[in-house]
Amino acid sequence: MTTTAPDPTTESGSDPGNGRGPGHRDSGTDAMWTSRLRHRIFDQLPPDTLLPDEQPAYVASWIYVFGVLTLAALGVITVSGLWLAFEGPQWWHGSSVGHWVNSLHFWSVQIFFFVMIIHLWGKFWMAAWRGRRAMTWITGAIAFFASIGTAFSGYLVQTNFDSQWIAAEAKDGINSVGIGAWFNVLNVGQALLIHVALLPLVLVLLIVWHVLLVRRHGVVPPIDHVADVSPDSGPTEDPELVPWRGAKRRYDIVKEFAVAFVAVAVLTVALASLLSSPDEKAITLQKWATAAPADFVATAASELDGSSGTASYGAPYVNLPDAGQSIGPLHLQRWAGVRVPVDAAKTFVLDPLRTSASTDPALKAALGQWDGAAAAQQQAWATAWTEALGKAPDGDPAKAVATGAGPVPALTSALLVRARSGALDGPVGLGSGFFQTNYTASVLFLADGTYLEDQAVAQNLGGNQSGMMNETGAYPGQEWLWLYTFWYQVKPFSDETNSWGANADAIIFAIMGLLSLGLMLLPYIPGLRSIPRWIPVHRYIWRQWYAEHRGT
Amino acid sequence: MTSMTVSALNLDGHGHYVHLVGPIQISLGNLIVIIVMLIVFGLAVLLPFPRDRR
Numbered sequence: 001m002t003t004t005a006p007d008p009t010t011e012s013g014s015d016p017g018n019g020r021g022p023g024h025r026d027s028g029t030d031a032m033w034t035s036r037l038r039h040r041i042f043d044q045l046p047p048d049t050l051l052p053d054e055q056p057a058y059v060a061s062w063i064y065v066f067g068v069l070t071l072a073a074l075g076v077i078t079v080s081g082l083w084l085a086f087e088g089p090q091w092w093h094g095s096s097v098g099h100w101v102n103s104l105h106f107w108s109v110q111i112f113f114f115v116m117i118i119h120l121w122g123k124f125w126m127a128a129w130r131g132r133r134a135m136t137w138i139t140g141a142i143a144f145f146a147s148i149g150t151a152f153s154g155y156l157v158q159t160n161f162d163s164q165w166i167a168a169e170a171k172d173g174i175n176s177v178g179i180g181a182w183f184n185v186l187n188v189g190q191a192l193l194i195h196v197a198l199l200p201l202v203l204v205l206l207i208v209w210h211v212l213l214v215r216r217h218g219v220v221p222p223i224d225h226v227a228d229v230s231p232d233s234g235p236t237e238d239p240e241l242v243p244w245r246g247a248k249r250r251y252d253i254v255k256e257f258a259v260a261f262v263a264v265a266v267l268t269v270a271l272a273s274l275l276s277s278p279d280e281k282a283i284t285l286q287k288w289a290t291a292a293p294a295d296f297v298a299t300a301a302s303e304l305d306g307s308s309g310t311a312s313y314g315a316p317y318v319n320l321p322d323a324g325q326s327i328g329p330l331h332l333q334r335w336a337g338v339r340v341p342v343d344a345a346k347t348f349v350l351d352p353l354r355t356s357a358s359t360d361p362a363l364k365a366a367l368g369q370w371d372g373a374a375a376a377q378q379q380a381w382a383t384a385w386t387e388a389l390g391k392a393p394d395g396d397p398a399k400a401v402a403t404g405a406g407p408v409p410a411l412t413s414a415l416l417v418r419a420r421s422g423a424l425d426g427p428v429g430l431g432s433g434f435f436q437t438n439y440t441a442s443v444l445f446l447a448d449g450t451y452l453e454d455q456a457v458a459q460n461l462g463g464n465q466s467g468m469m470n471e472t473g474a475y476p477g478q479e480w481l482w483l484y485t486f487w488y489q490v491k492p493f494s495d496e497t498n499s500w501g502a503n504a505d506a507i508i509f510a511i512m513g514l515l516s517l518g519l520m521l522l523p524y525i526p527g528l529r530s531i532p533r534w535i536p537v538h539r540y541i542w543r544q545w546y547a548e549h550r551g552t
Numbered sequence: 553m554t555s556m557t558v559s560a561l562n563l564d565g566h567g568h569y570v571h572l573v574g575p576i577q578i579s580l581g582n583l584i585v586i587i588v589m590l591i592v593f594g595l596a597v598l599l600p601f602p603r604d605r606r
Contacts, residue, residue, distance in 0.1 A: 470567070
C-alpha cells in the first residue's frame with residue numbers, strides 16, 4: 001500500500017516519502033553517507049507507509065489481528081521479564097509477589113506462542129509470501145525459531161525441578177550436534193544471560209525487520225485476485241507485485257496495538273491470578289542422598305570406576321574418541337571437542353572429600369590409600385564395589401560384601417554422609433568459588449543416578465513421554481515442541497538398541513533442522529507452496545472481498 | 553509440589569495424560585491449549601469482520 005501524494009505541510013512541497021528536503025540536492029550533501037542512509041530509509045519506508053492510517057479493503061478478517069496480538073504479547077513478556085530481572089532470580093521462589101510476576105511471565109509466553117502460531121497458520125493459508133514477500137515469510141519463520149530458543153532458555157533458568165530436568169535432558173540433544181561445546185545448558189549463569197540479553201535482542205531485531213518488511217511490501221492481496229489492480233499495470237505484470245491502488249479501509253495501527261496490549265495484559269493477569277504457575281523445588285544432592293542413599297552410593301562408585309554416564313559421555317565433557325553420537329559419517333559431537341572438561345571421579349567424589357579429610361583421620365587414610373595406588377588398582381577396587389552393590393539386596397551398601405574394594409566403600413560412605421549434611425550443595429560442594437552460577441557438575445552428578453529420572457518419569461517428563469514438552473503438575477508446557485518430542489516416542493528412535501535409537505538425539509536434531517529449513521524456505525518449494533491454493537481456506541479469510549468482486 | 557500463591561484452580565496436582573495413537577501421549581494441559589488454538593483459528597477465519605463504516 002502506498003500513498004505518495006505531495007504533502008502541503010512540507011516546506012518545499014517535495015515528496016515527503018523520499019526524505020530529500022529543500023536545498024539538499026544543491027548543497028552537495030547527497031553524496032554524504034548520512035544523507036544516503038536517510039534517503040534510502042525514507043525511500044523504502046516513508047512515514048505514511050510506516051504508520052499508515054488506511055489499508056487495502058481486503059484486509060477484513062479477524063485472522064489479521066493475530067500479528068499485532070503477537071507483538072502485544074511480546075510487550076507483556078518484556079514488562080514481566082524486566083520486573084523479574086530487576087528483582088533477581090531467587091525472588092520468585094520465596095515471595096508471593098515474585099511468584100505472581102513469574103506467573104505473569106509464564107502465561108504471557110503461553111499467550112505469545114498461542115497467537116503467534118495462529119498468525120503463522122493464517123499467513124500460510126493466505127500464501128503470504130506471494131508478490132516478492134518471501135523475505136517477510138522467512139524473517140517471520142526465523143523469528144518463530146528464535147522465540148522457541150528464547151523460551152527454551154527461559155525454561156532452563158527457572159531454577160526449579162523442571163529446569164533441572166529439562167537441562168539434564170536437553171544437554172544430550174545440544175551436545176549431540178556439537179552446540180553444547182559452546183552453549184552449556186547446565187551453566188545457569190550463561191543460560192540466564194543468553195535468555196535476558198542476547199536472545200531477546202536477536203528476537204526483537206528479527207521482529208522489527210519482519211514488521212518493516214510487512215509495512216514496506218504491504219499486506220498480501222487475495223489469491224487469484226484480478227480486480228482493483230493498478231490501471232497502469234501492464235499485461236505481463238504480476239498483480240500481486242504492483243502497489244495496491246484499489247479500495248481501502250481506515251486503519252488505526254497505533255490504536256490497534258494499544259487495544260491488543262491491554263487485552264493481552266488483562267488476559268495474562270487473569271490467567272496468572274487464577275492458575276498461578278508451576279515452581280516445584282529443585283532436587284538437591286542432600287535430598288537425593290537422603291531419599292535414595294543406595295542410588296547415591298552406586299552412582300559415586302560408578303564415577304570412580306568410570307562407568308557412569310558422565311565418565312563415559314565423550315565430548316564436550318570427557319575425551320573418549322569413540323564416544324558420542326553421530327549423524328551417519330558426521331561426528332559433530334566429537335569434532336566440537338572437549339570444551340567443558342569434567343573429571344567425574346575427581347570432581348564428584350574425591351575433591352569434595354578432600355575438603356574435610358584433615359578433620360577425619362579415617363577418610364584421610366582412605367584417600368591416601370586411593371592416591372597411592374596405580375590407576376589399574378583404583379579401577380579394580382571401584383569395579384569390585386560397584387559389582388558388590390549390584391548384588392546386595394536393594395543395592396543397600398550396608399548389606400554389600402566389600403571384598404576387594406579397597407578404600408572405595410569408605411570413600412563412598414564418607415561422601416554420602418557429607419551429601420546428607422548438605423555439604424555438597426552450593427559453593428562449598430561441587431562448585432568452585434564463592435560466586436556460583438555454573439551447576440554443570442551438580443546436575444551431571446545428579447543425572448548420573450536414577451533418582452532424578454525416577455522423579456521425572458513419575459511426572460511424565462521422561463524422554464519417551466514427550467518430557468521436554470510437558471510441565472510439572474497439570475500446567476501446559478512447551479507445546480510448540482510437539483514435533484520435536486514426537487520423534488522420541490516412535491520407533492526406531494525410541495529403541496536404543498539400534499543405531500537410530502543410539503544416535504536419536506543427533507538424528508532428530510538434524511530432522512528438525514531440515515524441517516525448520518523447509519518451513520523457512522516454503523515460498524520456494526513447489527507443491528508445498530501451492531497447498532493454500534488447493535485447499536481454499538483463503539476463500540473464507542477473504543470471503544468479504546471475493547463476494548464483493550464476484551465475476552470481476 | 554509447591555505454590556507460593558493460592559490460585560482459584562489448582563494445577564499443581566498430578567497431571568493427566570492422554571494416549572493418542574500407539575505410544576504417543578500428550579498431557580491434558582497441552583492438548584487443551586492445542587484444541588483451543590484450533591478453535592480460535594477457526595473462529596478467526598469464520599467470524600464476520602466489522603465492515604468499514606466509511
